Amino acid sequence: MAIRVLVQHGKKTYEIHAETVDDLSAKVEEVSGVFTRHQRLIHKGKLLAKGASMAEATLKDGSKIMLMASSSTATQGQVAAQEVAKAKAAEARERARLLIDAKDRKAALMQAPACLDGNWQERAALWRKTGVASIRDAGVGQVPNQLWDLADSLRSADLGGNHLTCLPPNVASLTGLTRLRLSGNRLVSGGVPWTQLAALSQLTLLALDHNQLTEVPDAIGAPASLQRLSLAHNLLSQLPGALGQLTALRRLDLRHNQLQSLPGELGGCCALEELDAAENCLEALPDSLGQLQNLRSLILDKNRLKGVPAAVLKGCGALATLGLHGNLVTVEQLRESDGFAEFNARRCAKHDKQLEMQVFTLSGGFDEGADQVQWQSWGAGPT
Secondary structure, three states, X not given: OOEEEEEEEOOEEEEEEEOEHHHHHHHHHHHHOOOHHHEEEEEOOEEOOOOXXXXXXXXXXXXXXXXXXXXXXXXXXXXXHHHHHHHHHHHHHHHHHHHHHHOOXXXXXXXXXXXXXXXXXXXXXXXXXXXXXXXXOOOOOOOOHHHHHHXXXXXXXXXXXXXXXXXXXXXHHOOOOOEEEOOOOOOOHHHOOHHHHHOOOOOOEEEOXXXXXXXXXXXXXXXXXXXXXXXXXXXXXXXXXXXXXXXXOOEEEOOOOOOOOOOHHHHHXXXXXXXXXXXXXXXXXXXXXXXXXXXXXXXXXXXXXXXXXXXXXXXXXXXXXXXXXXXXXXXXXXXXXXXXXXXXXXXHHHHHHHHHOOXXXXXXXXXXXXXXXXXXXXXHOOO
16 A cells, blocks of 8 residues: 655655655656666665565655755756656646646545546546546546546556456557556456557556466567566466566566566566565576676565576676575575675675765665575465
8 A cells, every 4th residue: 555755855845655665766766857776765864775665664654755866966867857857746736726626625635536427537637638647546446437538648547556356458549658557456367458558569667566466478578668567466476488578678576476486588688677576486596687787686585595696696797786685595605606706896896886975775785685594484485
């Protein structure tokens, strides 16, 4: 369930609804223009840990967070992103003004779970104007028909936190869609129109986390523009090799499933920067992951791994963050692994740079990625 937090950045304060720290970081990037890799989100003097839930980060509704950027000099891309964020903020203010004009303030703030057709028509007019449709936490069991009338004018749709068990094939009509969030519903694999989703040629973000998916078909590899894919917190025991066709994919979240292996074809995701497969049942990693030259972060905590292939430690030339806590490998065994010296040099270089910039992590920044002693309760796996 998403909670509301207030993020302060300089003189600006952003109100954001997020389900996890990673979700919060992604949304902060959208509104502030500060890339996730440059963000330092601080709550009560502590840096929020990547991959943590909002509860683990001790965040609750109304919590205040400070955003600090690791670099004071904005890049040309950041400046452009900030301009986009300003435009989105202006659109948000206009949406709020129209909502208050149309309904009394109490109704606007409460956003009742179920809307009459007239209210959906009213909201659809806003969606068409802004290109952004938010139906998050509305308590709906099916998508309002008015959404399908927007065709190519809709850029972003958030249907998270509802009671959807299926998504109609009408989604293929939203040809301009770049972001689709379906997190926190009751979607089953047979209720997702995978072929129609694959036809969304401009889709860059697809969030299907916190649902009831048991399998994913080959069609998932079709959206060539996809950059972020979240399948976390489902019931997946295997993945299709077609995932390797997502050559633009930068972030893949597979956390908390029942995966026993990763497809070797993942080595084809040449743009992949972050892979999170923590809390699964993995016993080994494919050597082909060593082909991921852009991979910076590999999180594999709470699996059944006995080590990391040398092909990965040596081949992933950008890899500087490795998470192996709660596995069958100790930090001493990891140090003796072929390829650890190459990985450790990158890890130390990363943290030396952080120290120079006075940026610190909760663990002190020098975690080598594994436990001092072997984890004993691995056999049960995630539940």
